[in-house]
Amino acid sequence: MGTAEHSADEAVILYLFDIDGTLLDAHGSGRGAFDDVMLELHGVANASLGIRYGGKTDHAIIDELFRARLGRAATAEDRETFLRTYVPKLAHKMAANGVRVLDGAVAALEYLAPRARLGVATGNIREGAEAKLAAAGLSGWFELGGYGCDSMLRPELVARAIARAGNVTEVIVVGDTIHDISAARACGATACAVATGSDSADALAHADVVFRSLSELPAWHAQRFDSAAAPTPC
Numbered sequence: 001m002g003t004a005e006h007s008a009d010e011a012v013i014l015y016l017f018d019i020d021g022t023l024l025d026a027h028g029s030g031r032g033a034f035d036d037v038m039l040e041l042h043g044v045a046n047a048s049l050g051i052r053y054g055g056k057t058d059h060a061i062i063d064e065l066f067r068a069r070l071g072r073a074a075t076a077e078d079r080e081t082f083l084r085t086y087v088p089k090l091a092h093k094m095a096a097n098g099v100r101v102l103d104g105a106v107a108a109l110e111y112l113a114p115r116a117r118l119g120v121a122t123g124n125i126r127e128g129a130e131a132k133l134a135a136a137g138l139s140g141w142f143e144l145g146g147y148g149c150d151s152m153l154r155p156e157l158v159a160r161a162i163a164r165a166g167n168v169t170e171v172i173v174v175g176d177t178i179h180d181i182s183a184a185r186a187c188g189a190t191a192c193a194v195a196t197g198s199d200s201a202d203a204l205a206h207a208d209v210v211f212r213s214l215s216e217l218p219a220w221h222a223q224r225f226d227s228a229a230a231p232t233p234c
Contacts (some may be wrong), residue, residue, distance in 0.1 A: 013225065014168040015112055016121035016146070016161050016189070018175035019129055021054060021197020022214070024136040025100045029093035030128070034061065036093075037085045044069045054198030055179030057123035057148035057157065058083065087127045091135075099135040102196050104215025109141045111218040115225070117165060120145040121158045121173060121183070154179050155186035162187060174217070181207045192217070 017023055020030065031048050038047035047069050053061055062082050066074040074082070112118060119142050122129050126147040133139045146161030162171055173184035176197025181204065184191035193199075193207035194214055204210050209220055 011169045011225075012167065013116040014119060014162070014165050014171045015116050016119045016158060016171065016173045017142075018055075018173075018177070018180050018197075019120060019122040019124060019132055021176035022102070022174060022180075022194055023105045023138060024102055024132060026094055026132055026135070027097040027100070029090060029097050029099070030124075030132075032093045032097075033086050033089040034065065036089045037082055038065060038069065041082065041085060042070060052198065055123065055154065055175070055177030057152050057154060058086075058125050058128065059148055059152040060123070063152070083125055083127075087125075087131065090128055091131055094131070094135045099132065101136050101138065102214065104213045104217065105138070108214040108217040109138070112221065113141065115221065116172075117144075117168065118142050119161050119165065120147075121154075121161045121175070121180075122146070123148040123154060123157070123179075125149040154183040158183040158187045158189070162189075174214075176204075178203055178206075192220070 020026060031053055035046060035048050038044045047065050051064060051068065059079055062079050063074045066072055066078065109118065120129060124132065124147060126149055129145065129147055144161060144164045146157035148157065150157040150160040158173060171187065171189035172192055173180055173189045174192045174194060176194050177199045181191040181193055191207040192209050192211065193204035194211045195201040195204060196213055201210050211217060
C-alpha cells in the first residue's frame with residue numbers, strides 16, 4: 001500500500017470514497033448500533049424503522065431520529081452523548097455481523113494508489129469511519145478524509161476533505177447515493193456513482209459516470225487520464 005508521488009508540475013488527482021455501500025457492507029451494524037443507543041438512552045425501540053440512512057451524516061441521522069421519535073431536534077449535547085455511546089456499540093455489532101469488502105474495491109485501490117491520492121468523504125464520524133475501515137482491512141489506503149463530525153451537510157464535509165488535501169488539480173468523488181453526487185457537484189468535483197448501495201443505477205444516472213461495481217473504476221481512470229497523457233502521433 002502507498003500513495004502516489006508527483007512532481008511539482010504534474011497533475012494531482014484526488015479520489016474521495018464514500019464508505020458504506022461503496023467500499024464495504026457492514027451488514028446493518030451502524031443502523032443496529034443507532035437503534036441500540038436510542039433504546040438505551042431514550043427508551044425507544046426500533047427507532048430506525050422507516051428512516052433511510054444512505055448518504056446522510058451521523059449527526060443528521062441523529063437529528064432525524066430525535067424529530068421522528070422524540071418530537072424535537074437533538075441538541076449538541078444530545079449528539080455528543082449519543083455518539084460517545086454509539087462507537088463501542090458499532091464495534092460490537094461489526095464483530096458479531098462481520099464486514100464485507102465490496103467487489104472490486106481492493107483492486108481499484110491497488111490500481112489507483114500509484115496514480116492518485118486517496119481519501120474518504122463519509123457521513124460517518126471519524127471514529128466510526130476508522131472502525132469500519134479497520135474491520136474491513138482497508139485502513140491503510142487513505143491519507144485523509146472528510147467526516148460526519150466535520151459537518152451535518154455532506155457538501156461541507158467533502159469540501160473539508162479537499163481543503164485537507166491541499167494542492168490538487170482534479171477531485172473525483174466516488175459514492176453510492178444521490179447525496180454523494182450532489183456533494184461532488186457543489187464542490188466542483190467529478191461525480192462517480194457506483195450502484196452497489198442504497199440507490200439504483202437509474203437514480204444515479206445524473207452522475208458523470210455510473211459503475212455497476214468498483215471493478216469498472218480502473219478502466220475508466222485509464223481511459224480518462226492515461227489516454228489524455230499519451231503523445232499525439234506525428
